[in-house]
Amino acid sequence: MDRRNFIEKSALAGAALSSVALSSAAFSSLPLLSAISRAAPYRTALIGTGWWGTNILRCALQSGENKLVALCDVDDNQLKVCAAEMSKLTPDKPKMYKDYRELLAKEKPEVVIVATPDHWHALCCIAAIESGAHVYVEKPISHTIKEGRAMVNATRKHGKIVQVGTHRRVSPHNVSGMEFLKSGKAGKIGMARAFVHYGGGPGQKTPDSEPPQGLDWDFYCGPAQLQPYNKTMHPRGFRNYLNFANGTLGDWGIHWLDQVLWWSEQKYPKKIYSTGGRAIRQDSTDAPDHQVAVYDFDGFTLEWEHRNFAANNAEKTHPQQAVGVYFYGTEGTFHMGWLDGWTFYPTDPKKPIIHEDARLNKPDDQNIKELWANFIESIKTNKPPICEIEIGQRSTNVALLGMLSLKLGRSIVWDGEKETIEGDPEANKLLSREYRGEWKYPQA
Template sequence: MKRRNFIIQSATASLAFSHLPLLSALGNKAYRYKTALIGSGWWGMNILREAIRAGESKVVALCDVDSNQLSLALEEVKKMTSDTPKTYRDFRELLLKEKPEIVIVATPDHWHPLIAIAAMEIGANVYVEKPIGHTLMEGRAMVNAARKYDRIVQVGTHRRVSPHNIAGINFLKSGKAGKIGMVRAFVHYGGGAGTVVPNSEPPQGLDWDMYCGPAPLIPYNKMIHPKGFRQFLNFANGQLGDWGIHWMDQILWWTEEKYPKKVYSTMARHIRQDNTDSPDTQLVNFEFESFQVSWEHRLYAANEAEKANVGCYFYGTEGTFHMGWQDGWTFYPANKNQSIIHQEPQLNKPDDQNIRELWQDFLQSIKQHKRPICDIEIGHRSTNMSLLGMLSAKAGRSIIWDGEKEVILNDPSANALLRREYRKPWEYPSVE
């Protein structure tokens, strides 16, 4: 992304503006950061509600390409606050006119990099949803931008602050499960074959061209929007790119290793017969220096035959540890004379999440000007694991990953998949 593609302030103005939140917060406990939400749908509003409840945000703007979502969001914000946010269809106009100090990026995945980087350029701190991008090199540009513009960037991997996840990781790090040789991460949800839904004209109020943005401009289909984009590969990376990143993040949180050395994946559509094009079945093997990781998902055959349908099993010499979601965590000792250990979750409604705690960490990081618990570099590595699994499956072979240089060794055609061409006039982000 070249700077001419966005309407931004001068370097001097941006630098001066970048220090306002920190100075104001230190001088006035009641300071409210000028906050903007870009992507006002289901999950974006989950984040904004917590920002409002924290009492340190003045909602100055809402942005969405769908005016139907936008009007509902505006109505709710007015009920929750005395704020009168402006509404926008184009995030560039919002950034120019409102100059927000905090920007929440909760759009479909393919828009995260361009919007987050543009927000950082004008001096805003950013809360960006996971996965941070659609391809690996977008993530590197986001990390570089955060460092270049000295911005606080929190990634929405809220399980890093979930009480039972924290306790579970501490349990594993303490060595009570012994030496871990293998981790199995999985998401098994139902769904079945589905049906084909004909394409149609976009509903009134939806700017479909802007929705597609840097992705290919394809015909509108109501299975994509609202809320269906995760299973369309132009805009996301299926179950592995959506749910998978949470569990990849848990694994990287536990280990001292920063990335896998080798990745091999296969994916297929054995059951699905609808408009989606993501795999309904996928297996991935990640080789680390000291342990192996397997990922598996299916979008069919929901049942109660298995104890858990999401999470990670850590297999250690002292027993098996399951890190779950709505079922907390459980340790099954190898010694049958020892008792099973379990901790229940502490999750917030709606949708059983811990955005509230993550937002508090974000605010504290802004005030202290320190990196947050889910810093963009951490989110980049976790996103990379998921994207490498998808890349291997698309390439049809195993890949050797140099995580320091962020290149695939001895495979030029696979390296080409680390990025993709953007639809004009959008330009692929590159920040040195």
């Protein structure tokens, strides 16, 4: 068995064990860590102190397994807010850094959280691994496909534990729903449709401006193209700018596409076609406001669709949203959702609808706590975590291949073993991109 298959089978085995525990009625009393003890908490650093990085760090400190030694951000304003929040949870006095390289060299953390904008994930994650740290990196793992391969290779080379923040792999209703699907109760599934429908109007242009005091905008752009600062980019707006991220498909898409890979246990699609554009939006962003991507897998077809306008009540799966994945089987249709849990609608109208509510943590309705517990246990046992880096890479690749097809305006054929696009030199150039200035694209 080669290393890649070993990692996959080990991670799936861990997920299966977690499925049994997390879907039980005793979830609320589930012990979060194994009996393996450690004398001192892990020296921990956060790179990227915005909203979501703060959520992750909060769960890390609440676990009692981590000592906060450093915070890092190119924006002093975010640093201060995060530090103030953490001071309510711990007496630790973390050092403050702007440059992650200086942090790694001086503090020598054992655990690093990477929660930067997407275009920084690869460089920060690889540097942390090379410094000797285990890493929790947010999804999507990379901005381009070859960055992700370099991250996987660095993880293997240095023998570190790298967990990806696809926390729906441990959400109780996602785990029990996956058990339902894998049991065959939905019958043979021939198609899945992942979707995110949120409302919104055309918006309006926001003029560029000088960055706020305390933000090093040149460092923020980093390896990406240097472009004028716009307040809609930062904080929290970067995902709708293709210089820094990959739009809704590269953000929300990772979670739902990952659910399909989890169910099917397939590694990659074979053929991809995507179309979409900006039919409505007239604001300063440049990501598509609607997009459809079709992926051919062995034995089934996956469709992705998102829309950032016209969110009408007819399409909502929950009073607040229309998101998730529909799995279409011969015995019925299964909806894997978020706030609304999961629901199975049998083909036979005489059979009852089956539903399970979600069990999510505040703030922001997530299950980071459970994923962090699995991460720490994996470090202690030196076993692959549930969302191991290569699992995260595959889900990221599905989204990035959809964006790549959209940019090209044509379908592509993906060789998932070689990680190349067959017979298409133009498309293969888009598997990476030029880095700016001193920054060097990571070598796989």
